Amino acid sequence: MSVRVRFAPSPTGGLHLGGVRTVLYNYLFAKHHGGEFVLRIEDTDQSRFVPGAEEYIFNCLKWCGLEPDESPVHNGPYGPYRQSERKELYRSYAETLVTRGFAYYAFDTKEELEKMREELKTEENPSPQYDHRSRKNMRNSLNLTDNEVKELLEKNTPHVIRIKMSENDVVSFTDMIRGEISFQTGLVDDKVLLKADGMPTYHLAVVVDDYLMKITHAFRGEEWLPSAPVHLLLWKYLGWEASMPQWAHLPLILGPSGKLSKRDGAKYGFPVFAMNWTDLKTNELTEGFFEKGFLPEAFINLLAVLGWNDGTEKELYSMDELIASFDIKRVHSAGAKFDYEKAKWFNHEWIKRLPVADLRLQIESYFSASGIDVSDTAKFEQVIELVKDRCSLLPDFVQQGGFFFKAPVTLELDAVKPKWSEEKKQFFVEYVDVLKTISSWELMTVENAFKEMAAAKAIKPGELQLPMRVMLVGGKFGPAVFQIAEIIGKEETVKRMEYALSLF
C-alpha cells in the first residue's frame, strides 16, 4: 500500500515555524517512501474564518518548496479537500456512532454547560469535564427518554453529538517517535464530535477524513497527544481499526521562554512565521523568515535538523538529501528551543554554497528597493561572489555590496581622523594624481602605484589602506581595497577619493 500523509492546517492566521516543520516531516516521509503528500484544509470553525489565510498557506508552502500532491488547489481523487465542503459527510458517521451506542445527543445550552462547570469547580478541580460522571446530570439522550429525544430532534432543538467515553478502559497505541503510550478512558471527557451548526469538530473530521483519504501515517504536533485516545476510539467504534494510520506526535518548538509565540518573535527580534502575516483585526504584523532575508533552502534545512538528525555529523542538507535520509523514527521526542543565532548560521552557510546566479535572483529586489541599479549582471555576480562570505541575511548584501554601485552617502570619519596627518593627506593628493594617469586600470597597477609611492615616502602601506578604504566604501568593511578600486573603475575611484579628501 502506498504511503499517504497529510498536513491539515486551519486557515486562521500565520504559518508557524512548528507548522512548517510538521509539513516538512510529512513531506520528507512521503517522498522518502515514494508516497503522496495531501494538504487538507481544516476549516470547520466558521467563527474563525480569516480571509486570505488559505492562500497565504499555499504561498508559504510554495516558497518552501513543499508542494502538496493533493489539495484544494492541486485536486486529486479524494476531494474535496476543504472540510467545509465535506460538511454533509460527517453527520451520518456521527449518527452511526449514536446508533451503536458509542455517542449520544446532547442538548445542553451554553449556559447549562457553564453552570455545570461552575458548580463542579473546586480548588482541586479547576476545570471540570463533561465526562462519564457529569453527563449523568446533563440534558442528553443518555438521560432523556427516547420520546423526549425524538421530540427535541423533531423540533430542531440545537444539539451536539458527543462521544461516550467508556468509564474504565485503557487505550494504548505505539507512537512512531515515543513508543507505547496509554490512557485511561475514564479521565478523558466526552468530546463533541458534531457541533450544533452541523460541522464536525476536529476529532470527528480528522478520523473520517483520514479514513476516506486513505491516510497511512498521521504526523501532528505533540499538543494532540491528549486527545489521541478519542481518535483511537473513534477508529475502533467506526469499525475501521484495520486501516488506522500509524501515529507520530512531533515535539514542540519552544521559544526563549517556553512555548514559541508571536510575542517572542516581536520581543526577541526574530521571525516566527514562514512569511509576513498581518492580523486583519489588530493590524499587527508578524515578520516572516522570507521577508527577513532567509533562503528557503536554509529555512528548510534548519527546521529539518531541529529535532531530527540522521546519526551522522552532517548538518547541511539539500531537500533531496533530506528526502534520502529522513527517518521519522530518528525524530527527537523532546521539545527544542529555537536558536535564532544558529538559524542565521544556516542561512550564511547556504548563501556560501548556493550558485551566484541563484543568489542574484533572490537579492535583486533588495537592491532595487534601496534605489541601487544592479542591471549589470556580470558585475553584480562578481560582487556577490566577492561579498557573500560576509552576509548571513539577504539584506546584508546591500550593505556589503551596495558601494560597488553607488558612492557611500556618509563616510565613517571617526575611523580615520585620529590617525590622520598632513603627511597622509599629501600622499593621497599625489596618489590621486597618479591614478588619473593610469591607462590600464587593473588591480595590480593601482596597488603597485600605491605601494611604490608609500615606499618612496616611507609610510607604512597598512596605515594608508584604511583611509583609502573609508574613501571608497564609507566604512571599515568589505573586500580588498584595490579590488574594490578595480571594480568601481578609475573615474569613480578618483571621484570618491577627491570628495573624501575634502572632508578629512
Add this chain to the structure above:
RNA sequence: GCCGCGUUGGUCAAGGGGUUAAGACGCCUCCCUUUCACGGAGGAAUCACGGGUUCGAAUCCCGUACGUGGUACCA
C-alpha cells in the same frame, strides 16, 4: 488540580550498561588578514535530583523536582 509527554554544556544534539561523554551554533584565545569577513588551531562549558538493579549506570527501574502540552460546540 488532574492527565499526557519530556529532561545530556547557554542552545541544537550524538551516544541507549564499561567512551578521555562526539559534533554544531554561540562565547573566549591565537594564527591568517594592516578593514570586515572566510578559513585554520586551541579553550571554557553538560548527563536535573534522590533512591534502587548491577562488578559497573548518562544509558534500565521507581520516586521527586522542573519544563511543556491538554483539560472548549479552537484546531
